[in-house]
Structure formats: structure tokens, C-alpha cells
Amino acid sequence: xxxxxxxxxxxxxxxxxxxxxxxxxxxxxxxxxxxxxxxxxxxxxxxxxxxxxxxxxxxxxxxxxxxxxxxxxxxxxxxxxxxxxxxxxxxxxxxxxxxxxxxxxxxxxxxxxxxxxxxxxxxxxxxxxxxxxxxxxxxxxxxxxxxxxxxxxxxxxxxxxxxxxxxxxxxxxxxxxxxxxxxxxxxxxxxxxxxxxxxxxxxxxxxxxxxxxxxxxxxxxxxxxxxxxxxxxxxxxxxxxxxxxxxxxxxxxxxxxxxxxxxxxxxxxxxxxxxxxxxxxxxxxxxxxxxxxxxxxxxxxxxxx
Numbered sequence: 333x334x335x336x337x338x339x340x341x342x343x344x345x346x347x348x349x350x351x352x353x354x355x356x357x358x359x360x361x362x363x364x365x366x367x368x369x370x371x372x373x374x375x376x377x378x379x380x381x382x383x384x385x386x387x388x389x390x391x392x393x394x395x396x397x398x399x400x401x402x403x404x405x406x407x408x409x410x411x412x413x414x415x416x417x418x419x420x421x422x423x424x425x426x427x428x429x430x431x432x433x434x435x436x437x438x439x440x441x442x443x444x445x446x447x448x449x450x451x452x453x454x455x456x457x458x459x460x461x462x463x464x465x466x467x468x469x470x471x472x473x474x475x476x477x478x479x480x481x482x483x484x485x486x487x488x489x490x491x492x493x494x495x496x497x498x499x500x501x502x503x504x505x506x507x508x509x510x511x512x513x514x515x516x517x518x519x520x521x522x523x524x525x526x527x528x529x530x531x532x533x534x535x536x537x538x539x540x541x542x543x544x545x546x547x548x549x550x551x552x553x554x555x556x557x558x559x560x561x562x563x564x565x566x567x568x569x570x571x572x573x574x575x576x577x578x579x580x581x582x583x584x585x586x587x588x589x590x591x592x593x594x595x596x597x598x599x600x601x602x603x604x605x606x607x608x609x610x611x612x613x614x615x616x617x618x619x620x621x622x623x624x625x626x627x628x629x630x631x632x633x634x635x636x637x
Contacts, residue, residue: 385615387607397463400609407592408586409610412502416577416590417570420509424566429559433551435518437533450518453511460506462579469498500582505590508576512565520562521555528554557632561625568621572590574616 371501390397400406431450435443453461467473498504536546552559574592581588589597591610598607 365624373408381428382615385608385611388604389612391608392605396605397609397612400573400606403606405586405589406594406606406610409589409591410613412505412588413590416506416509417567419506420513420570421563421567423510424513424517425559427514427564428521428562428566429555431518432521432525432555433547435522447522450515453513453515458512458573458575459579461511462576464511465504465507465580469504471499473499499580500584500588502588504580505577505588508580509570512573512576513569516566516569517559517562520558522556524558525551530545532606557628561628561632563619563630564624568617571617 350377370572431446434440435447469475498507502636532548532550536550537543541549572592573590577590578593581590581593583589583593583597585594585597591614595607595610598604598610
């Protein structure tokens, strides 16, 4: 009797395993319709505008395209954009790692408030982000009248004699860019660190490692791909930011115009070839960002396997 029962179970198990989970298959016409709609959407809103940028940039030939990059104002805008990214991205790298470390590895009062503050730039319009600094450091703002004006008794004579400008100058552009790009690194690392837990850090400390040794030899290797991903997105947003920078820059040609602002000026002056030529640089930056993003995701998935 026992043998017959075993043989019966043995004959049923392959059938049950073969059945597996029930798969819902849609009719072929449903798949065709949805794929067609998706391809039309991607082509109309992504591929065609991107192609139009390069078509308009080369409309008058390769010579006119490269001539747009010889303009001193364009070179100044490019330098300012790179300078802003060089300052904003490392700053957000440090702030983002520190914030993610605190939120993911520790429990403390105000943790939810800190998380909310990190998400604040996502909830606030970039124009409002720039206006904040105008209200604080502008000529009619809280600290604007005292910056290098000699009217504030709290600061020394040297400070009062300096012409310190934040709004309509490079510091304001950097501050606005740092504000709008702050969440990218932190928001990429927080869920990654929370999923990894703190067991490896505790083990390293138990074995005698110091705090810095634990951070550099345990934490950083575990988050490196997520960190690269956040830095890539942060750099792309820093170089392409328009709204916040437009408010604090003052649109001074050759001094406070970044590449997006310079493109707007060229377009408003009906210099379409030069405008689209400079736009092609930002478009290539976007394509490079997507390429690096895919590479980082592939490396992270390969490392997980």
C-alpha cells in the first residue's frame, strides 16, 4: 500500500510542476496595439526632437556648426557650466553620502524630517529655488544690504570693504545648482544602504576596525555602483539646469550665462544654427548620461550575480 501511494505521488508531482503558475496571454492584436502606441510615443516625443536638434545644428553645414563654438560668449558659458558642475557635484557627493549614511544606518529624532528636507528640491519649482536665494542674498533681501557695503557692525573692516556678490554672480549660480541637485545622490543611496543593512559594518567594528576603515573598506565598496549612478544623474542635472540658474544669474553675457541660458539668448536673437549647435552639446551629454547609466546598471547587476 505504501509503495502504491509513493508511486502515485511520483506520477503526480511532475504534472504539478509542469503546470506551474498560470500565465495570462493576451491576444496578438492587443500586444501589437500597445507596442505600436509605445513606439509612436517614444518616436514622437524623444527621437524626433533629438534628431531635430542635430538636423537644425548642421542645417548650414559643418563649418557653421563649428563656428558657433568660437564665440567668446559661448566659451564663457561652457566654462561657467563646467565650473558649476565641478563645484556642485562633489559637494552633493559629500552631502548625499553623509545624509544617506545617517538615515540608513542610524535611528534618531528628526530622521523623517531630514528625509523630507532631502526631498524638498523635488517638490519645489526650480524658479522658486532660485527666488529663495534672491530673497536672502539680493539687494533687498535679508543679508544683501550688508554684503561688502560697510554697513554691518558685526563684521570686520576688511569684510566691509569687500565687494561680495552672490546674486548675479557665480556663487549664486553654484548655490542654486547645489540646491536643485542635492537629492540625487542621497535618494539613490538611501534605499541601497537600507537594503544592505548594517551587519557588515558591525562585524568590521567587532573585529577592531575604526570608523573610517569601516566606511572606506566596507561601506564604500558596497555602494560604489549606486554612488556612480547618483553622481551621473547629479552631473547631468547640474549642467542642464535652467530655472533656478535663470533667476539668480542676471543673464549677463560672457559672465553669468551658463549653456542653457546662452542657448535661450541665441534662440531669441534668431541665431538658430548657433542655438541648436550649443544644444547638441547638451543632447550629447544626455546620450552619454544614458550610456553611463546603462553601463552602471549592467555592472551592478553583474556584481549582484
